[in-house]
Amino acid sequence: MILVTGATGPVGSQVVAQLTEAKVAVRALTRDPKAARFTPEVEVVAGDLADQESLRKALDGVDRLFALMPTFGKPGGRTYDRNLAQAAAAAKVGHIVRLSVLAAENPQAADPHTAYHLNGEREVRDSGIPWTFLRPGQFMTNALSWAETVKSEGLVREPYAHNKQAPIDPADIAACAVGVLTSDGHEGRAYPLSGPEALNIEEQDECLGEVLGREINVINVPPDVARAEWLEEVYPEMMVDGILKHMGDENGIHGKVFPHVEMLAGRPARTFREWAAENADSFR
Template identity: 40%
Template sequence: MILVTGATGTVGREVVRRFPAGPAVRIMARDPGRVSSAARRAEVVRGDFTDPASPAGALRGVSSVFLVSSQIGDDAHFLKTARTAGVRHVVKLSAAAVADSGAQDLITRWRRRNEDLLRACAPEWTLLRPRSFMSNALSWAASIRSDGGVRALHGASANYCVDPRDIAEVAVRALTEEGHTGQVHTLTGPEAVTAVEQTAVLAELPGRPLRCEEPDPQQARTVLRKRYPPLVVEALLESAQRQREGAKARVERGIPVLLGRPAGSFRGWAKDHLAAFAGG
């Protein structure tokens, strides 16, 4: 039995869609009603990282786990419960910034602690460390529809962002194939792109004018504080500054080696998601 957490999220829902016929799959979700119809053959159970009792039931009879956590402190109890339940292999979604000694923001430090917990608790583990998701561009959809504008801090800075569908395909292989235990897979797209270049792609594909505007850091801070706690906002701003300094402009061969094909491009991702930006 394979347990998938985060199945309603960006990567997790793609993982569920990609399982081959054969392995039994269980999904742990805080709100089972949000689980995609693509997961109909999977068993869906209610579970919450913040509820100490719920992971034990979800982990019963499970041999492998795809672990996605979004809150500081989520992993500790879950991983200890997984070890007690006899789980052998945990595939953990982390982030490429963990390997960057210059990244000392709150979010990256939290991810490093979670990786240490994983190594301590799981008999077998695999780490997936992607760069930023191409799907982060969906945060521009509302402003594109309303006024044809993209607002991006340090819009000329480059990032080897990655298609979440590629991350999911690697995750499924790590969960269902031999040879991934004890491995760290760093996952990037095929080329470094900037927000300015992404805006140009989103304009060219449907043939409409778009502009990319760059707020100053204080303006960005004000906007982000409407969505996130102050400490998280500062972590995001630190991450953006590291991108400006070139820390995220390095390609990795993880996806071509693991999947036997090139990593998906931003143009390809955008073409498949144009409907999200339509209107206005």
């Protein structure tokens, strides 16, 4: 049995679906089972990352765990990994696969977003349970935040629009997780994950425009303006500052392409163009 936390999000729900398709017994953890929408094959259990007792019950009989934690800005978020790791150790779970972030490749990273995930990785290591970390960079689904301005104005407003990153489809992250959860030999490994090509935002929008059959213009917003706008939209301040730091790292790790999707998922990573074609209706 595999337990998936964060099971209703864009990555967790894909992990649940792909495990189910592979005929693997899967249990989905959620605070509100009645609101969850899974196929009948999925066992849905109630649990809260702040409540170790609920986690112990959810982990009963679990062999492997996929740990996807909430945004680090959540109150008490730094204790969630400890709660889950301790409950997993008590349940004698055999393997934890934790979703982390690409910037955690640098163990000295100081921005709060990365520090949150590095703390989580430490808690998992300290549990004594065999572990694997998956470290993706930018998600292709981040582009969905452009949908309204693309539809209404034919433009995208972003800071650091010239800097290249190698965005990854969340479905590919899930496929890597499933590959690790259903095979051996990944213990003690941390895999950086990326899409198959490094693209800046202008190039991503060119792909999207070709799929939509119309031109999309890009406005390169000053970082301080973008920061103020994101804070006004009630994003946590530490998350905003962390994301801006990574977006502005012109020659850093987020622009690198890694081979691990094909290695772990058994197929090539999807391109941004393929993702855009599948999600074109969101921008029309």
